[in-house]
Amino acid sequence: MISDFFQLATHGVQGLHPYQPGKPIEELERKYGIKNIIKLASNENPLGPNPLVLKAIQASLPKITRYPDGNAFELKKVLAQKHSISPDMITLGNGSNDVLELITRVFVSPTQSVIFSKHAFIVYFMVTQAIGAKAIITQTKQWGHDLTAMQAAIREDTRLIFIANPNNPTGTWLDKTSLKRFLDAVPKSVIVTVDEAYFEYASDNLDYPNTLKWLNNYPNLIVTRSFSKAYGLSGLRVGYSISHPNIANLLNRLRQPFNVNSLALAAATVAIADDDYLEKSIALNRAGMQQLTDAFNHKKLSYIPSLGNFVSVNVGKGAKVYELLLRQGIITRPLGGGYGMPQYLRVSIGLPEENEMFLQALDKVLN
Secondary structure (H helix, E strand, O other), X not given: OOOOHHHHOOXXXXXXXXXXXXXXXXXXXXXXXXXXXXEOOOOOOOOOOOHHHHHHHHHHHHHOOOOOOOOOHHHHHHHHHHHOOOHHHEEEEOOHHHHHHHHHHHHOOXXXXXXXXXXXXXXXXXXXXXXXXXXXXXXXXXXXXXHHHHHHHOOOOEEEEEEEOOOOOOOOOOOHHHHHHHHHHOOOOOEEEEEOOOHHHHOOOOOOOOHHHHOOOOOOEEEEEEOOOOOOOOOOOOEEEEEOHHHHHHHHHHOOOOOOOHHHHHHXXXXXXXXXXXXXXXXXXXXHHHHHHHHHHHHOOOEEOOOOOEEEEEOOOHHHHHHHHHHOOEEOEEOOHHHOOOOEEEEEOOOHHHHHHHHHHHHHHHO
């Protein structure tokens, strides 16, 4: 007799659905037999691999029979130099998602609550639900975080607040003054995690905060960053958090041994020091964002201003337009379902010619 394994799972896991990533190119090729597909679905860097990173990976290949450095000494050293911090403030993850889950598991029990915004990164809900904690989802303000609502939502049992800045999938952001005022108001017993996966794309905005500079004043603050976006290492999965050393110590107690592989460590160590590649990535994104938003303005399509490497555009029936674009060989991201934005598509910034092909396909679909 086969057991009802669903009933054996924890209540939190029973309420989850698998994360739905952007559709892989290979899947679309299999389904429709389409070639030369353009993927603008997963906020990946369109610039292509960093040659210095490829060289570092090549040099590391003979060592893949050995476990990686579990403490990631070299990567932590260059991160500490880059950010002018102590290495004992760093926690590494298999992507920043890994660190977000670590934070939740370390600080939140099933009897406590986690606050995050509607239309925010769906992983916040997933990690909260998985441990059986209470998710308090606040309403948005112009598609972005409403800090007043988030502050009002704090309860005695609240242990963690997630804030994405810029936010995925809306691209909205919080300015220095607003975020600092919020941190001042949050009880010191509540951990505030500011998810800055898109920091590099936003950092040239004068009102955008660099929260790493605030860590000395807010010991309950955790900042997470990623190598998956501007540094172009999505396929290798490297993320990290920076926090008070006592918080980092707790996170590292739960962190899985060798959670970042040796090739990823080698790649990230080189990538963080290559300002030329980073500047090219940011410049390409800035130009691509202008290309898309100019076209949306011309087509009279409303969109949400974004500081990320993506923009969410109102196309009416998002799921239908998404499917029709797939048949044109263009992969975007519909925002119905877990994100609650059924009229919108999120479009990653691609190369100029990729953006143009998307815009041409969108014209055909909408007409």
